[in-house]
Amino acid sequence: MTVQEIKEIMLTVPMIPDMELAVTKTVESLSRFIPFTGDQVDEVKHAIIEACMNAFEHSRSADCRILLVFKVGPCKLTVEIVDHGKGFDPALVEDPKIENKLFKNVRKRGWGLKLMKHLMDEVDIVSNRNGTVVRMVKYADAYRKEALNESV
Amino acid sequence: MNQFNIDIEHTGDYAVIRSDGYINNLGGEKISEECCRLLESGCRNFILNLEKSPIVNSIGVSILIELIERVLESDGKLVFTNLTSTIAKTFRIMGLLQYAGAFPDELTALDEIKKM
Ligand SMILES: Nc1ncnc2c1ncn2[C@@H]1O[C@H](COP(=O)(O)OP(=O)(O)OP(=O)(O)O)[C@@H](O)[C@H]1O
Ligand SMILES: [Mg+2]
Numbered sequence: 001m002t003v004q005e006i007k008e009i010m011l012t013v014p015m016i017p018d019m020e021l022a023v024t025k026t027v028e029s030l031s032r033f034i035p036f037t038g039d040q041v042d043e044v045k046h047a048i049i050e051a052c053m054n055a056f057e058h059s060r061s062a063d064c065r066i067l068l069v070f071k072v073g074p075c076k077l078t079v080e081i082v083d084h085g086k087g088f089d090p091a092l093v094e095d096p097k098i099e100n101k102l103f104k105n106v107r108k109r110g111w112g113l114k115l116m117k118h119l120m121d122e123v124d125i126v127s128n129r130n131g132t133v134v135r136m137v138k139y140a141d142a143y144r145k146e147a148l149n150e151s152v
Numbered sequence: 153m154n155q156f157n158i159d160i161e162h163t164g165d166y167a168v169i170r171s172d173g174y175i176n177n178l179g180g181e182k183i184s185e186e187c188c189r190l191l192e193s194g195c196r197n198f199i200l201n202l203e204k205s206p207i208v209n210s211i212g213v214s215i216l217i218e219l220i221e222r223v224l225e226s227d228g229k230l231v232f233t234n235l236t237s238t239i240a241k242t243f244r245i246m247g248l249l250q251y252a253g254a255f256p257d258e259l260t261a262l263d264e265i266k267k268m
């Protein structure tokens with residue numbers, strides 16, 4: 001069985017403080033269509049907050065907006081977070097380690113991408129000098145194995 | 153605008169800090185400022201109850217990492233209580249719980265702090 005994507009919602013938000021919280025309300029509403037547990041919804045919300053914060057902070061996009069595309073399937077949620085900023089090379093981002101940050105005079109930050117990867121089931125980033133698309137997928141547990149097996 | 157509040161109960165050498173609201177840069181800074189003020193007044197042990205802060209972002213947590221560093225450098229301890237499972241997972245992914253414990257509630261945390 002292929003997973004049919006049944007609904008698509010697009011949202012454009014300005015890069016202003018706390019907009020990432022407004023976006024999480026959309027996640028809550030859409031999650032009612034998917035058999036997610038409360039914790040799974042919470043994980044999706046946190047991952048999207050990180051992707052939005054990155055677009056806000058690092059993209060330097062001239063239009064100061066991000067586009068979010070939510071695709072609601074019967075067993076999964078796909079979210080694309082799109083900015084039209086300067087882009088970056090994810091391969092050059094170092095994997096953060098707490099032991100390299102604590103008790104050293106270094107920047108304590110650099111966790112967002114790692115958190116997204118752990119909180120979601122799939123994360124793909126396509127980025128170039130016209131902008132960045134972060135595509136993330138979360139499967140509802142009951143369907144997850146099936147969906148993952150399909151792609152093997 | 154998102155509201156952030158903090159409630160502090162300071163008893164002897166420990167303080168319970170209860171945050172209420174989104175722990176972003178502003179929330180993180182507010183917690184950090186209060187704890188640093190307590191550190192300067194001689195308080196060494198901190199119980200940070202996040203029951204009313206179910207949402208955090210990485211910037212807020214990085215400020216908490218700086219705070220944990222300061223507390224440990226002052227030979228103190230900082231522990232968390234009432235974490236949602238997502239926040240507990242986030243802290244675990246970051247390796248934070250090796251340096252700051254997590255307990256289900258304030259009483260358990262206090263017992264542990266007294267034993268340490
Ligand atoms: N949308 C984006 N546009 C441009 N650069 C980005 C984007 N997203 C991430 N980056 C780059 O990747 C780096 C790593 O991002 P990551 O979220 O892991 O850490 P951070 O944002 O620097 O810190 P933290 O997330 O802990 O607050 C950023 O510092 C930035 O250089
Ligand atoms: Mg980030």
